[in-house]
Amino acid sequence: MRWNKISDAVIRRLPLYLRVLDDLANETDVSLISSQELGVKAGVGPALVRKDLAWFGEFGKQGVGYEVGFLRNELRKILNLEQEMAVGLAGVGSLGEALVRYHLKRYDDNDSFNLRLAALFDSDPTKVGSTVEGITIASLEEIPQKVAEEQIQIVILAVPAEGAQDVANRFIRAGVKCILNYAPVKLHVPDTVQVASVDLSLELQRLAYYVPKPAN
Amino acid sequence: MRWNKISDAVIRRLPLYLRVLDDLANETDVSLISSQELGVKAGVGPALVRKDLAWFGEFGKQGVGYEVGFLRNELRKILNLEQEMAVGLAGVGSLGEALVRYHLKRYDDNDSFNLRLAALFDSDPTKVGSTVEGITIASLEEIPQKVAEEQIQIVILAVPAEGAQDVANRFIRAGVKCILNYAPVKLHVPDTVQVASVDLSLELQRLAYYVPKPAN
DNA sequence: TAGATTGTTAATCGATTAACAATC
DNA sequence: TAGATTGTTAATCGATTAACAATC
Numbered sequence: 001m002r003w004n005k006i007s008d009a010v011i012r013r014l015p016l017y018l019r020v021l022d023d024l025a026n027e028t029d030v031s032l033i034s035s036q037e038l039g040v041k042a043g044v045g046p047a048l049v050r051k052d053l054a055w056f057g058e059f060g061k062q063g064v065g066y067e068v069g070f071l072r073n074e075l076r077k078i079l080n081l082e083q084e085m086a087v088g089l090a091g092v093g094s095l096g097e098a099l100v101r102y103h104l105k106r107y108d109d110n111d112s113f114n115l116r117l118a119a120l121f122d123s124d125p126t127k128v129g130s131t132v133e134g135i136t137i138a139s140l141e142e143i144p145q146k147v148a149e150e151q152i153q154i155v156i157l158a159v160p161a162e163g164a165q166d167v168a169n170r171f172i173r174a175g176v177k178c179i180l181n182y183a184p185v186k187l188h189v190p191d192t193v194q195v196a197s198v199d200l201s202l203e204l205q206r207l208a209y210y211v212p213k214p215a216n
Numbered sequence: 217m218r219w220n221k222i223s224d225a226v227i228r229r230l231p232l233y234l235r236v237l238d239d240l241a242n243e244t245d246v247s248l249i250s251s252q253e254l255g256v257k258a259g260v261g262p263a264l265v266r267k268d269l270a271w272f273g274e275f276g277k278q279g280v281g282y283e284v285g286f287l288r289n290e291l292r293k294i295l296n297l298e299q300e301m302a303v304g305l306a307g308v309g310s311l312g313e314a315l316v317r318y319h320l321k322r323y324d325d326n327d328s329f330n331l332r333l334a335a336l337f338d339s340d341p342t343k344v345g346s347t348v349e350g351i352t353i354a355s356l357e358e359i360p361q362k363v364a365e366e367q368i369q370i371v372i373l374a375v376p377a378e379g380a381q382d383v384a385n386r387f388i389r390a391g392v393k394c395i396l397n398y399a400p401v402k403l404h405v406p407d408t409v410q411v412a413s414v415d416l417s418l419e420l421q422r423l424a425y426y427v428p429k430p431a432n
Numbered sequence: 433t434a435g436a437t438t439g440t441t442a443a444t445c446g447a448t449t450a451a452c453a454a455t456c
Numbered sequence: 457t458a459g460a461t462t463g464t465t466a467a468t469c470g471a472t473t474a475a476c477a478a479t480c
Contacts, residue, residue, distance in 0.1 A: 009447065015421035019400075034461065043402055046461095047449055054463055062462040063456040080424040087420065098314035099416065106400070106417050115420050153427045154420060178423040180416070184235075184322070186259055194426040196419045200315065200396070201322050203412045204303065204331050204370060205231035207394040208296040210410040211369045225471065250437065262437095263473055270439055278438040279480040 010052050014075055016042045017049070021072040022112050034065040076112055086118035088152040088176075090167050091159030092127055092137055095182060096120075099158055100132050118150040123163065140170060147174040154178040161185045226268050230291055232258045233265070237288040238328050250281040292328055302334035304368040304392075306383050307375030308343055308353055311398060312336075315374055316348050334366040339379065356386060363390040370394040377401045 020041040024030050035049040042049070053059055053071075056078050060066045076082050087103070089096060100120070106113045120137045122128060128139045138146050146152065155171045157164055157179060164183035171179065172193055181187055181197045189195055236257040240246050251265040258265070269275055269287075272294050276282045292298050303319070305312060316336070322329045336353045338344060344355045354362050362368065371387045373380055373395060380399035387395065388409055397403055397413045405411055 007447075011425050012418075012422055014425070015418045016402075018421065019418070036461085041402075045449065047451090048447090050461090050463065051448080058463070060462050061456055062454070063460045065461065078425070079421055080427050080429070081421065085424055085427065094310075094314040094317050098310040101310050102416060110417070113417055113421070115424065154423050156416075156420075177428060178426055180419055180423060186232075186257075194423060196423055198414050198416070198419065200318060200372075200414070201326070201329055202228075202231045202235070203396055203414065204372075205234065205295055205297065205329070206228055207370050207396060207410060207412055208301055208331065209227050209230070209294070210394055211296050211301065212393060213296070223471075252437085261473065263475090264471090266437090266439065267472080274439070276438050277480055278478070279436045281437065 006055050010055060013042070013044060013048075013052055014079055016044070017052075018072065018075045018079065018081075018112055021068055021075065022110060024068050025072060031068050032065045033068055033071075035060070038066070072112070076114075081112055081114045084114045084116050085154065086150045086152045087115045087154045087156065088119045088121060088147065088150070088171070089117060089156040089158060090121040090140075090171070091157060091163075091182075092120050092122045092132055093158065093160075096122075096158035097132055099156060099182070100135070103156075104133055115154065118152060119146045121146070121167075123159075123167075140167065143170045144174045147171065147176060152176060154180065156180045156182070158182045222271050226271060229258070229260060229264075229268055230295055232260070233268075234288065234291045234295065234297075234328055237284055237291065238326060240284050241288060247284050248281045249284055249287075251276070254282070288328070292330075297328055297330045300330045300332050301370065302366045302368045303331045303370045303372065304335045304337065304363065304366070304387070305333060305372040305374060306337040306356075306387070307373060307379075307398075308336050308338045308348060309374065309376075312338075312374035313348055315372060315398070316351070319372075320349055331370065334368060335362045337362070337383075339375075339383075356383065359386045360390045363387065363392060368392060370396065372396045372398070374398045 017038060020038055024033065035046040039046040039049045059071050059074055089099060100117060103117050107116065117135060120132060120135050121140055121143060122137050123140050127137050130137055155176050157167060159167050161183050164185050165187060168179055168187050172189060177193050179195045181195055184199050184201050187195050233254060236254055251262040255262040255265045275287050275290055305315060316333060319333050323332065333351060336348060336351050337356055337359060338353050339356050343353050346353055371392050373383060375383050377399050380401050381403060384395055384403050388405060393409050395411045397411055400415050400417050403411050
């Protein structure tokens with residue numbers, strides 16, 4: 001299986017489809033779904049659903065639709081979620097702690113969320129050694145060892161803006177290729193590294209544009 | 217000023233530009249910037265920078281560039297950030313609390329982040345009446361009054377997945393038109409309402425796709 | 433004036449949608 | 457078989473980039 005150069009726009013929708021299939025697998029006894037229905041539930045047009053899936057293979061049956069359990073499993077394979085993957089989190093402030101709890105809840109609730117939170121990191125020596133939800137906080141110096149030991153593949157950055165680039169660099173040097181960044185800064189990374197960014201302030205400032213201006 | 221039908225792709229980049237200009241205004245004595253430099257700092261091509269800005273007016277001088285303070289101010293006007301705007305937050309769990317702190321820090325640090333956190337809401341009666349960072353938690357029943365009193369224009373949802381749609385509906389009924397959703401569900405809203413979504417699990421599942429598969 | 437950079441138009445690129453033959 | 461829905465190709469739509477005349 002080598003699917004080169006598939007657009008990120010496509011990849012972004014796959015977890016959306018997977019979520020719909022997960023819900024369907026739990027809540028109902030529906031075992032078949034059409035691109036039409038899947039599209040409605042995911043908020044995507046039916047043609048686009050079919051085209052997205054077609055990049056990876058032929059998963060449906062003409063005249064019938066897609067078998068829920070089967071398609072779900074294929075999506076998990078495509079997204080690398082079949083085996084458990086280890087995730088690290090740096091910056092155990094109030095946001096970091098909240099993300100730890102949020103993550104653990106997702107991990108427990110959702111079978112397809114095969115991402116185990118394996119290590120925490122913080123620069124503050126007074127935090128190092130203490131635990132959050134049973135996970136011990138390591139220092140930034142321990143990044144190389146921990147990443148290697150736990151085979152950490154993805155890192156969540158919940159550090160302050162000032163420290164974000166430095167901490168990112170440390171993980172990149174340790175071999176991490178995927179970063180989910182919560183700090184309000186643009187990270188500069190080699191293009192072998194994928195960054196996803198979650199930025200409250202950018203989102204809010206964008207929403208402000210859509211606030212209706214008072215009629216005058 | 218009536219700029220109809222400007223693409224959301226454009227709007228998403230404006231806060232990025234604004235952030236660069238804010239940094240420039242604070243850190244250095246640079247008072248002019250070219251689309252080239254602004255583009256590099258924002259991670260956007262120079263032609264696109266010029267085209268984005270051109271939707272709203274002529275802000276530069278040929279042969280010279282853009283005046284930092286002036287452009288910054290124009291962007292604030294465009295994004296509705298000139299006057300302070302009131303924001304509400306629902307769901308004061310650990311994520312909600314963390315977002316409160318995060319928000320207040322941004323509000324203090326950044327002049328252009330003119331979004332004041334004006335009210336908190338929670339469904340848990342044992343939380344109602346207590347305060348976080350000096351802001352009192354109201355019940356969901358108080359949404360209509362609070363929204364009207366404080367003129368809340370944007371709401372951050374940090375409630376569990378199950379409650380998200382219901383809480384969203386309450387705010388929409390109270391007249392809120394912009395929602396920033398942290399719950400892992402697709403919200404169904406009238407198309408007069410703008411939703412921005414932040415979804416840790418979708419982002420992580422997407423990143424998992426990019427994790428290099430072990431050579432075998 | 434000469435050099436630089438904008439604002440804008442035209443060309444390119446990519447992503448979504450429509451349509452339909454294949455087929456379950 | 458008749459009806460339905462896929463997989464796929466062609467058409468459309470929109471966004472980005474390249475190019476350049478206008479002009480500071």
